[in-house]
Amino acid sequence: DKGDYEHFMLKEIHEQPMSIRDTFRGRVAMDESKIFLGGVLDIMPQLIKAKRIIIVACGTSWHAGLVGEYLFEKYGRIPVEVEYASEFRYRDPIIQEDDLVIAISQSGETADTLAAIRKVRETGATILGICNVAGSSIARETDAGVYTHAGIEIGVASTKAFTSQITVLTMMALLLGSKRQVLPASEYKELIHELIQVPSKIEEILKQESEIEKIAAVYKDVTNALYMGRGILFPVALEGALKLKEISYIHAEGYPAAEMKHGPIALIDENMPVFALAANDQSYEKMVSNIQEVKARKGKVIAIATKGDKGIRKMADHVIEIPECHEAVSPLLAVVPLQILSYHIAVMRGCNVDQPRNLAKSVTVE
Numbered sequence: 633d634k635g636d637y638e639h640f641m642l643k644e645i646h647e648q649p650m651s652i653r654d655t656f657r658g659r660v661a662m663d664e665s666k667i668f669l670g671g672v673l674d675i676m677p678q679l680i681k682a683k684r685i686i687i688v689a690c691g692t693s694w695h696a697g698l699v700g701e702y703l704f705e706k707y708g709r710i711p712v713e714v715e716y717a718s719e720f721r722y723r724d725p726i727i728q729e730d731d732l733v734i735a736i737s738q739s740g741e742t743a744d745t746l747a748a749i750r751k752v753r754e755t756g757a758t759i760l761g762i763c764n765v766a767g768s769s770i771a772r773e774t775d776a777g778v779y780t781h782a783g784i785e786i787g788v789a790s791t792k793a794f795t796s797q798i799t800v801l802t803m804m805a806l807l808l809g810s811k812r813q814v815l816p817a818s819e820y821k822e823l824i825h826e827l828i829q830v831p832s833k834i835e836e837i838l839k840q841e842s843e844i845e846k847i848a849a850v851y852k853d854v855t856n857a858l859y860m861g862r863g864i865l866f867p868v869a870l871e872g873a874l875k876l877k878e879i880s881y882i883h884a885e886g887y888p889a890a891e892m893k894h895g896p897i898a899l900i901d902e903n904m905p906v907f908a909l910a911a912n913d914q915s916y917e918k919m920v921s922n923i924q925e926v927k928a929r930k931g932k933v934i935a936i937a938t939k940g941d942k943g944i945r946k947m948a949d950h951v952i953e954i955p956e957c958h959e960a961v962s963p964l965l966a967v968v969p970l971q972i973l974s975y976h977i978a979v980m981r982g983c984n985v986d987q988p989r990n991l992a993k994s995v996t997v998e
């Protein structure tokens with residue numbers, strides 16, 4: 633049931649404050665000092681001693697995996713590889729018994745992801761699933777699992793499943809950091825607190841929908857778009873581009889901002905919109921210069937920036953503000969305006985938002 637919403641996708645975008653709360657409900661101590669993940673208790677010894685994490689997934693779930701890579705390395709101090717399940721399964725990957733393989737899948741039925749974990753099965757490595765659909769094939773074929781609890785997702789374009797996957801990955805990375813004694817208790821607590829604040833910050837972003845819709849109206853007829861981000865927001869650039877292309881059929885690409893100079897910057901002229909993710913503190917200055925480079929070539933810049941950022945406002949053609957937050961949780965906020973933008977652009981172009989052409993909700997054939 634779509635309730636008061638015109639499409640499932642819009643409903644699911646708006647459900648995110650609730651779905652994220654559902655993801656961490658019962659998994660965070662009242663005093664915010666600890667995370668409990670019942671699903672990983674049985675494999676905790678393997679988690680603590682794992683030498684490496686390999687994440688396998690497809691599409692949006694693969695993007696969540698890239699955010700996970702950043703979080704696991706930063707807060708868990710463990711090396712991570714993120715693989716397209718389809719590539720991984722047909723290589724001759726080197727998997728060791730002390731590797732932890734994490735399969736991320738909303739549906740739990742994606743053929744390539746399922747085949748990838750079956751391949752791992754033969755090696756003795758521990759397999760953990762992050763799925764949304766309870767009892768799905770991937771959930772059943774893993775040694776342990778953490779459900780995302782995002783609720784049923786109907787729109788083919790994944791939205792709330794993505795933010796719930798990232799919420800689980802954040803909790804796992806923090807838990808791992810604490811158990812491996814590489815994350816000080818004070819930072820652990822601070823980051824848990826930041827995560828708990830995310831739903832109400834997303835509510836703030838959702839309130840700006842009519843302004844975002846106005847920006848959508850300006851760019852609805854473009855034929856190409858670029859998305860750029862750095863660090864933990866680079867995967868969000870990929871996800872923003874995927875959202876736009878799959879539902880509005882506009883050609884879009886996501887890039888790490890520093891890669892622009894290695895090719896894509898040649899595409900920039902007055903007709904090219906560039907969505908710039910400029911809300912993380914670590915790479916802020918560098919993003920500012922990337923935005924200047926785009927402006928110098930007359931590109932249009934739509935920046936996702938921290939509330940009150942006056943500098944970016946002077947340079948960009950449009951700014952969508954997100955509330956101030958810790959960098960660790962910035963993907964959860966920064967993706968929301970991009971989802972809303974894609975949605976409205978697709979609606980204005982008369983596209984079938986919930987069931988885009990040529991796509992299925994779950995890809996059960998390779």
Ligand code: M6R
Pocket residue numbers: 690691692693736737738739740741742745788789790791874878991993994995
């Ligand atoms: O069910 P899964 O998470 O395994 O699905 C993976 C992809 O097929 C999926 O994320 C796809 O890319 C979506 N259409 C993205 O919006």
